[in-house]
Amino acid sequence: xxxxxxxxxxxxxxxxxxxxxxxxxxxxxxxxxxxxxxxxxxxxxxxxxxxxxxxxxxxxxxxxxxxxxxxxxxxxxxxxxxxxxxxxxxxxxxxxxxxxxxxxxxxxxxxxxxxxxxxxxxxxxxxxxxxxxxxxxxxxxxxxxxxxxxxxxxxxxxxxxxxxxxxxxxxxxxxxxxxxxxxxxxxxxxxxxxxxxxxxxxxxxxxxxxxxxxxxxxxxxxxxxxxxxxxxxxxxxxxxxxxxxxxxxxxxxxxxxxxxxxxxxxxxxxxxxxxxxxxxxxxxxxxxxxxxxxxxxxxxxxxxxxxxxxxxx
Amino acid sequence: xxxxxxxxxxxxxxxxxxxxxxxxxxxxxxxxxxxxxxxxxxxxxxxxxxxxxxxxxxxxxxxxxxxxxxxxxxxxxxxxxxxxxxxxxxxxxxxxxxxxxxxxxxxxxxxxxxxxxxxxxxxxxxxxxxxxxxxxxxxxxxxxxxxxxxxxxxxxxxxxxxxxxxxxxxxxxxxxxxxxxxxxxxxxxxxxxxxxxxxxxxxxxxxxxxxxxxxxxxxxxxxxxxxxxxxxxxxxxxxxxxxxxxxxxxxxxxxxxxxxxxxxxxxxxxxxxxxxxxxxxxxxxxxxxxxxxxxxxxxxxxxxxxxxxxxxxxxxxxxxxxxxxxxxxxxxxxxxxxxxxxxxxxxxxxxxxxxxxxxxxxxxxxxxxxxxxxxxxxxxxxxxxxxxxxxxxxxxxxxxxxxxxxxxxxxxxxxxxxxxxxxxxxxxxxxxxxxxxxxxxxxxxxxxxxxxxxxxxxxxxxxxxxxxxxxxxxxxxxxxxxxxxxxxxxxxxxxxxxxxxxxxxxxxxxxxxxxxxxxxxxxxxxxxxxxxxxxxxxxxxxxxxxxxxxxxxxxxxxxxxxxxxxxxxxxxxxxxxxxxxxxxxxxxxxxxxxxxxxxxxxxxxxxxxxxxxxxxxxxxxxxxxxxxxxxxxxxxxxxxxxxxxxxxxxxxxxxxxxxxxxxxxxxxx
Numbered sequence: 001x002x003x004x005x006x007x008x009x010x011x012x013x014x015x016x017x018x019x020x021x022x023x024x025x026x027x028x029x030x031x032x033x034x035x036x037x038x039x040x041x042x043x044x045x046x047x048x049x050x051x052x053x054x055x056x057x058x059x060x061x062x063x064x065x066x067x068x069x070x071x072x073x074x075x076x077x078x079x080x081x082x083x084x085x086x087x088x089x090x091x092x093x094x095x096x097x098x099x100x101x102x103x104x105x106x107x108x109x110x111x112x113x114x115x116x117x118x119x120x121x122x123x124x125x126x127x128x129x130x131x132x133x134x135x136x137x138x139x140x141x142x143x144x145x146x147x148x149x150x151x152x153x154x155x156x157x158x159x160x161x162x163x164x165x166x167x168x169x170x171x172x173x174x175x176x177x178x179x180x181x182x183x184x185x186x187x188x189x190x191x192x193x194x195x196x197x198x199x200x201x202x203x204x205x206x207x208x209x210x211x212x213x214x215x216x217x218x219x220x221x222x223x224x225x226x227x228x229x230x231x232x233x234x235x236x237x238x239x240x241x242x243x244x245x246x247x248x249x250x251x252x253x254x255x256x257x258x259x260x261x262x263x264x265x266x267x268x269x270x271x272x273x274x275x276x277x278x279x280x281x282x283x284x285x286x287x288x289x290x291x292x293x294x295x296x297x298x299x300x301x302x303x304x305x306x307x308x309x310x311x312x313x
Numbered sequence: 314x315x316x317x318x319x320x321x322x323x324x325x326x327x328x329x330x331x332x333x334x335x336x337x338x339x340x341x342x343x344x345x346x347x348x349x350x351x352x353x354x355x356x357x358x359x360x361x362x363x364x365x366x367x368x369x370x371x372x373x374x375x376x377x378x379x380x381x382x383x384x385x386x387x388x389x390x391x392x393x394x395x396x397x398x399x400x401x402x403x404x405x406x407x408x409x410x411x412x413x414x415x416x417x418x419x420x421x422x423x424x425x426x427x428x429x430x431x432x433x434x435x436x437x438x439x440x441x442x443x444x445x446x447x448x449x450x451x452x453x454x455x456x457x458x459x460x461x462x463x464x465x466x467x468x469x470x471x472x473x474x475x476x477x478x479x480x481x482x483x484x485x486x487x488x489x490x491x492x493x494x495x496x497x498x499x500x501x502x503x504x505x506x507x508x509x510x511x512x513x514x515x516x517x518x519x520x521x522x523x524x525x526x527x528x529x530x531x532x533x534x535x536x537x538x539x540x541x542x543x544x545x546x547x548x549x550x551x552x553x554x555x556x557x558x559x560x561x562x563x564x565x566x567x568x569x570x571x572x573x574x575x576x577x578x579x580x581x582x583x584x585x586x587x588x589x590x591x592x593x594x595x596x597x598x599x600x601x602x603x604x605x606x607x608x609x610x611x612x613x614x615x616x617x618x619x620x621x622x623x624x625x626x627x628x629x630x631x632x633x634x635x636x637x638x639x640x641x642x643x644x645x646x647x648x649x650x651x652x653x654x655x656x657x658x659x660x661x662x663x664x665x666x667x668x669x670x671x672x673x674x675x676x677x678x679x680x681x682x683x684x685x686x687x688x689x690x691x692x693x694x695x696x697x698x699x700x701x702x703x704x705x706x707x708x709x710x711x712x713x714x715x716x717x718x719x720x721x722x723x724x725x726x727x728x729x730x731x732x733x734x735x736x737x738x739x740x741x742x743x744x745x746x747x748x749x750x751x752x753x754x755x756x757x758x759x760x761x762x763x764x765x766x767x768x769x770x771x772x773x774x775x776x777x778x779x780x781x782x783x784x785x786x787x788x789x790x791x792x793x794x795x796x797x798x799x800x801x802x803x804x805x806x807x808x809x810x811x812x813x814x815x816x817x818x819x820x821x822x823x824x825x826x827x828x829x830x831x832x833x834x835x836x837x838x839x840x841x842x843x844x845x846x847x848x849x850x851x852x853x854x855x856x857x858x859x860x861x862x863x864x865x866x867x868x869x870x871x872x873x874x875x876x877x878x879x880x881x882x883x884x885x886x887x888x889x890x891x892x893x894x895x896x897x898x899x900x901x902x903x904x905x906x907x908x909x910x911x912x913x914x915x916x917x918x919x920x921x922x923x924x925x926x927x928x929x930x931x932x933x934x935x936x937x938x939x940x941x942x943x944x945x946x947x948x949x950x951x952x953x954x955x956x957x958x959x960x961x962x963x964x965x966x967x968x969x970x971x972x973x974x975x976x977x978x979x980x981x982x
Binding site for chain 2: 027033036037038057061062063064065066067068069070071076077143144145153156157158177178179180181182183184185186187188190191194195197208286287288290
């Protein structure tokens with residue numbers, strides 16, 4: 001975003017108060033990418049505000065989650081604050097492989113992605129959250145288009161996730177239907193939740209939905225690397241993917257040039273950590289209570305001065 | 314299925330069309346058995362060994378263009394980045410003027426040196442423009458539209474969107490006019506340009522977003538470039554036609570006055586063609602606003618971004634308010650630019666008078682702008698509309714949606730199941746069953762019958778391109794979704810149009826409804842539709858129908874209205890009942906217009922189909938969207954071209970049919 005009136009007056013008053021700027025290596029703006037989900041914007045803006053406190057100039061650039069790697073490789077873009085192990089690993093590995101992009105370590109948040117159902121389904125299907133109960137109640141989850149199979153609403157095709165394979169290898173009587181975007185995904189959940197209608201779908205965390213709706217993740221056999229690679233592993237001796245989805249860290253990545261041009265900023269970005277709970281609370285304030293992202297970030301900055309000032313030492 | 318009057322179009326060739334359909338139907342139904350019986354899998358699947366890796370070639374070409382292509386002194390990328398910088402400078406200026414304010418220095422060190430315009434001033438300016446273009450009523454309308462933006466808290470985003478429109482439109486208009494002039498002077502250039510324009514209008518924008526991002530960088534400039542590509546073609550076409558239709562005697566008069574070539578162009582041709590050219594300008598404005606949502610996906614920000622983020626957190630009210638903000642902005646800009654198109658030249662004021670008396674409107678607006686903007690420096694309420702005074706209808710929409718969902722879901726589900734069983738699934742089975750080889754032959758036969766062997770050859774090659782890229786199955790799902798949507802849109806739209814064509818009051822109401830549906834970003838209703846009908850083809854179909862309804866209605870109304878009254882009178886005199894009048898006289902005479910409407914309905918349905926990938930279809934639109942999210946240039950362009958080819962084939966065949974029926978009826982367009 002461009003300089004806003006309020007920010008520049010704040011700067012003026014900061015000068016007036018005689019606050020000295022820390023020496024920074026370059027005043028060129030560091031470009032942080034923002035995507036289209038609230039949590040990522042909150043993470044990015046916290047990082048951005050902290051860097052501003054250290055005296056750096058910061059630009060927020062809206063970019064697509066995967067397409068941004070093209071910009072990170074060339075130095076058009078500088079920092080991406082949330083690359084999820086679960087959805088971004090492939091693109092991240094490809095980019096770091098070129099040597100132009102570096103991984104600046106985990107954000108401290110753990111990505112969880114799994115089949116999820118609302119709490120009221122436990123009355124209809126008492127065996128949940130165990131995955132084996134899904135087959136007993138496949139009828140409950142079916143719709144005219146999928147009957148007699150149950151309907152599982154998966155994420156957009158681009159998220160991957162191997163749900164077709166999982167259904168096959170675990171012998172689930174379910175059909176995988178892909179939502180085109182996550183807006184469509186949660187629109188269906190909202191609709192079903194209002195009517196207390198049966199639904200099982202792909203939910204990820206940290207996200208506002210787990211605080212808005214009561215429910216739980218289905219418990220599949222826990223993920224291991226062998227489960228995905230080795231067909232003989234697990235319940236089904238002939239097929240891979242007979243387990244749940246992996247959980248994993250959310251990574252920070254940057255253009256390799258950041259460490260040369262703004263070494264101090266690179267250190268600060270490496271030091272950044274935040275927990276799932278903190279993030280969940282902030283996302284809830286924005287998406288459920290309607291607060292603005294900037295207010296929520298400012299609130300966090302006020303309350304956690306000790307935390308972030310340690311990052312920019 | 315087809316009404317009797319429609320059969321007239323195919324008079325004399327009915328056995329041909331029936332035969333073609335019967336063979337296609339039989340092959341589609343038994344293609345699987347045929348493959349089993351002959352053990353020839355190639356019947357249902359294009360042989361993988363013959364697929365052409367066009368997508369990889371394009372990706373490789375793109376990589377070369379971005380990384381290695383060079384003109385010696387500078388690289389291709391330097392060139393595109395230079396273009397970016399040239400576009401970005403005025404864009405930043407307009408943004409600073411409208412909303413950001415002017416600052417010196419960088420980032421936190423920046424010091425604001427001049428404020429942005431007051432919201433009151435912006436409203437006054439648009440109202441004054443409207444007044445200048447037409448009258449006080451239009452000024453009121455424009456002011457109310459822009460006031461909506463302030464009162465509903467959309468001001469900051471709306472100004473960002475307005476800034477990109479203010480940059481994209483002049484570029485689109487100037488570029489379109491320039492290409493139009495060259496086309497006017499050199500017919501060979503026009504012949505070369507025409508297929509390119511067809512592609513610009515039919516290749517889905519998603520398909521070329523990735524290469525644009527690579528070449529022009531991340532940020533608003535890429536969004537502007539994409540907007541210009543999408544919005545410019547009508548300007549090129551309109552200017553070519555407008556220049557050609559300048560009467561010969563006007564040009565002759567210009568020559569006799571001793572005009573040079575350049576003078577003839579700028580002093581005679583362009584001014585004479587101005588009213589028509591303004592129609593093109595209007596089109597560019599409207600198409601730029603259509604792009605707002607897609608542009609916001611790659612960093613344009615503004616109202617489109619607000620719609621997207623509101624719907625991502627299922628804030629339906631927020632999405633509707635931001636969406637309506639786009640609609641009111643479109644209405645204001647549309648009406649004002651149309652008024653400019655027909656503005657009458659007025660007498661020049663007496664030069665002896667002082668400036669402010671000669672130009673009272675300009676002077677008072679300038680004074681108001683200066684005063685309110687200066688006040689804005691001290692009183693924030695003058696700069697931005699005070700936040701405490703904004704209102705929102707958000708909770709109302711959310712509650713209404715919940716009420717409909719809880720009370721009517723079962724009814725809607727029943728309707729949906731019936732339509733799925735009796736219409737969607739049979740059509741889907743029909744199209745997806747067609748073996749690719751017969752598909753190519755059938756298309757070629759249909760095209761040859763209507764438009765001659767050249768069209769047949771072109772259609773066959775285009776269809777072969779789709780099959781050879783391994784996209785046959787996805788293309789058939791696309792065709793099925795379009796067919797069903799167009800059938801339903803016509804079934805609703807044509808009767809509405811006929812009604813509007815015969816009844817002035819109905820026309821007003823229906824017209825307003827259609828305008829809103831076309832400018833309201835489809836994403837706004839896509840999410841509520843998903844809540845009621847779940848993810849899948851049905852939701853996609855509803856969204857397509859809502860969007861593609863407009864031309865079916867408009868062309869039907871136009872067709873009915875343009876029948877000469879004497880013909881209808883003659884019918885009355887010979888004792889026709891109202892019903893006979895409609896079925897025997899009005900509809901047959903309106904048939905060419907209905908066909909053109911059908912053509913436009915298909916074009917809009919195709920352009921919308923890509924958006925419906927967002928609710929999870931499995932067609933070419935999804936392929937384009939996947940390519941976008943994976944940043945795969947080749948895949949995106951190949952799928953995008955396939956969509957464009959489907960559009961072009963159907964357009965050519967229908968245009969040929971319409972032309973034939975016009976000739977038979979002896980009516981003009």
